[in-house]
Amino acid sequence: xxxxxxxxxxxxxxxxxxxxxxxxxxxxxxxxxxxxxxxxxxxxxxxxxxxxxxxxxxxxxxxxxxxxxxxxxxxxxxxxxxxxxxxxxxxxxxxxxxxxxxxxxxxx
Amino acid sequence: xxxxxxxxxxxxxxxxxxxxxxxxxxxxxxxxxxxxxxxxxxxxxxxxxxxxxxxxxxxxxxxxxxxxxxxxxxxxxxxxxxxxxxxxxxxxxxxxxxxxxxxxxxxx
DNA sequence: CTATATTCCCGGCAATGTCGAGAAAATGAG
DNA sequence: CTCATTTTCTCGACATTGCCGGGAATATAG
Numbered sequence: 652x653x654x655x656x657x658x659x660x661x662x663x664x665x666x667x668x669x670x671x672x673x674x675x676x677x678x679x680x681x682x683x684x685x686x687x688x689x690x691x692x693x694x695x696x697x698x699x700x701x702x703x704x705x706x707x708x709x710x711x712x713x714x715x716x717x718x719x720x721x722x723x724x725x726x727x728x729x730x731x732x733x734x735x736x737x738x739x740x741x742x743x744x745x746x747x748x749x750x751x752x753x754x755x756x757x758x759x
Numbered sequence: 760x761x762x763x764x765x766x767x768x769x770x771x772x773x774x775x776x777x778x779x780x781x782x783x784x785x786x787x788x789x790x791x792x793x794x795x796x797x798x799x800x801x802x803x804x805x806x807x808x809x810x811x812x813x814x815x816x817x818x819x820x821x822x823x824x825x826x827x828x829x830x831x832x833x834x835x836x837x838x839x840x841x842x843x844x845x846x847x848x849x850x851x852x853x854x855x856x857x858x859x860x861x862x863x864x865x866x867x
Numbered sequence: 868c869t870a871t872a873t874t875c876c877c878g879g880c881a882a883t884g885t886c887g888a889g890a891a892a893a894t895g896a897g
Numbered sequence: 898c899t900c901a902t903t904t905t906c907t908c909g910a911c912a913t914t915g916c917c918g919g920g921a922a923t924a925t926a927g
Contacts, residue, residue: 655797657883657914658766658849665856676875687852689763695916697875702914716924723874723923739863741766744795745853748773755847756776765883765914784906803885805906810883824893830904831892869927876921883914890907897900 656741662687663699664738667709667730675714675725676700700728708734764849770795771807772846775817775838783822783833784808808836816842 656664666679680696683689703709714725730738749756764772774787788804791797811817822833838846 655766655884658763658769658853659915661766661853662856665853665860668860669856677873683856686855688855689852692917693875694877694918698877699915701876723921725873726875742857744797745769745773747794747796748770748777748791749850752773752776756773756850763915767884785904800886801906802887802908806908807884809907827894827904830894831890831906833904834906871924871926873924874922877919879917881914881916883912885912886910888908890905892903892905894903895901897898 655744656737659695659699660703661738661741663696663703664708664730664734667728667734668738672727672729674728677725679728703734704728706733707731708737763852764845767803767807768811769846769849771804771811772816772838772842775836775842776846780835780837782836785833787836811842812836814841815839816845 662683663679666682667674670678670682676693676696679700680691680693683696684691700709700711704711708731709728710731711726711728714727716724770791771787774790775782778786778790784801784804787808788799788801791799791804808817808819812819816839817836818839819834819836822835824832
């Protein structure tokens, strides 16, 4: 009975929307940290991406090596239609609960 | 290291804001079910309220018996300042992640 | 080849989410 | 008063999600 998306899962999926083709572990972690002022460990990000992928909400592919100093190849992530649907549902639910509240609370 | 509010916890706290003095187990459950179209069991609601109370985000008091047919006395819940703060933080984070996205995704 | 930088994987525990069975009041009927 | 019925709440148990820390993999520079 997997009913709804968790909060961190929401953030991850939103990061995918924002980052488009540039979405990979590190950039996702940075985007969330920057925009939510919450420090996120890499492990949390990868683990969550893995679970989202198992559910078919997200897909991934390996990028080519870049010219930067070091590093393993990037694993890029993309939001799948099923994931987009879940995300919309989840946000709609929150919107329903915040609609009409004071500006500080309402998700405007 | 309790970092953030879970998703269901958010919904509960928002229900408290909406319902004011009328907030008790059953009305909270109904409000969430109605506004999010997600069916929620009573157990989930009470359990979450209990945990929120332990963290000091919520307080409760027993109501007087009413004139309705049957029923145990209602346990009313109120959002405490600490809870309001957490809720605002949590929603601000989401707002930061959705800002500027398409209307379907943005929490407007 | 070695050093270093960048990225990713994963085990394991903590916190949250959910369900189901059932106990506790409260009132009305007989 | 006693019993049946209604409404509300409690609690145990387990599934899912969240998170950290340690470390492995892979790339380039020197």
